[in-house]
Amino acid sequence: MKLLILGGTAWLGRTVAETAIAQNHDVTCVARGTGAPVGARLIRADRDDEGALDAVAAERWDAVIDVGRQPGHVRWATAALAATAGRYVFVSSANVYASQAEHGADEGAALLAPLTADAYTSPDDYGAAKVACETAVLDAFGEARSAIVRAGLIGGPGDPSGRTTYWPRRFARPSSPSGEVLIPDAPDLPTAIIDVRDLAAWLVQLADGGASGTYNAQGDVRAFADHLAAARAVTGHAGPLVVAAEDWLRERDVAEWSGPRSLPLWLADRTWWGMNDRSTARARAAGLALRPLSETLADALAAGHAEGKAGLSDPDERVLLTELTREQP
Known part of the structure; x- marks a missing residue:
């Protein structure tokens, strides 16, 4: 698989890149900083620049994995890559839900209103920003060509x-x-707590022809x-x-x-106790495995x-x- 990772130098993105490289995938990381794992091609770019992905948009990709959080970054990326990428896997968050009180809620629970701005500055807007990111992915790639992973608390090394x-x-x-x-x-x-290594392995699986749709991804x-x-x-x-x-x-x-x-x-x-008690049945059925x-x-x-x-x-x-x-x- 020819895989484009938007990120790949920080914790989760780097773990995703390392996992994909270990499986002999062809990995390219786009990030502002350095530190991409050995075996990955690194393209340094600042996603605050609307044209930051012009170079990679000219190539064809089997899949994209995006760990972004700013709506503008994801809107620009999905628009640039919709014609040249086969699948788009987006790492969202359980913070997108309007209520964190209910226990056992699944992916059909009500969401926050999406942020209309291209960027958020207050932590209080993080969930709304992720909703806007999800909307951008679905608008550009549709449900059949995308996977949205609403991650819970990530832990591990x-x-x-x-x-x-x-x-x-x-x-x-x-x-x-x-x-x-x-x-x-x-x-x-x-x-x-979902182990970062388990989440990364599943993200690569979703990118490599895995299931489509929206999933809660949390630990036991x-x-x-x-x-x-x-x-x-x-x-x-x-x-x-x-x-x-x-x-x-x-x-x-x-x-x-x-x-x-x-x-x-x-x-x-x-009223926040439901945040860590959401249904993950859909993700498990789609191959999520936990240590x-x-x-x-x-x-x-x-x-x-x-x-x-x-x-x-x-x-x-x-x-x-x-x-x-x-x-x-």
Whole structure:
């Protein structure tokens, strides 16, 4: 397969390129930066330039995989490549849905209104921007020649956010001599992590004559307590778990989901719990295969990437543990 990847130098795009190269596909990456994997042709271009893809549009491609997020980039790409590319695989997001409250919702759930601008600047518009990108793909390629993959939380080796490395790292290296680890009181919170390698393999499969249509692509749904148990098992942690009430954590400015001074994956707002509990039956029927969570967590820990990007620092956790222990009877 002659494959064009719009991206290919950052985490997911690079993993897609490496996967395709390992399968002996002819891979070309279009990106602003450097760092395309060995075996790929790199064409440096800035997609902010409406004519950035003119050179590759003159070639014929079996398929395109696009990890873009700005509507203008995708509108220009699909218009330029519709006549010369056989298939278009677009990596969208579960953030396109209008509601994240329902559990088990499938691809037919209501979407946000598409962003009309060519670019978004506020994180609040990310989902609407992805809806606009999806619309551009379908307008140019139609459903029969496209696959839209609404990815959930991606994890595994190289995770630049640190969300999937925090818990195994914390259990491997507790901040306190006693081995205590602070966790939020949210045992039933749904979590779902799709390994970047599994997602990349499926994207290449879709590009190489795979199924068409729109798909939710998430990992197996695991209760937060089960996710923590898997992370503990990977590291052999046997210390105490110190459970903090959600209100107590919020009063002390502990953030949710990601970022500094957070407890990653934690979501106190139940209206967001459906985000990690969507139906993936359609994707599985189309060939999506998932490895065990334990393997994803172990490999993410071994890679050691993005430490400190998310979670509590050791000093912050020790302060919180001391305060919580002092308050408990």
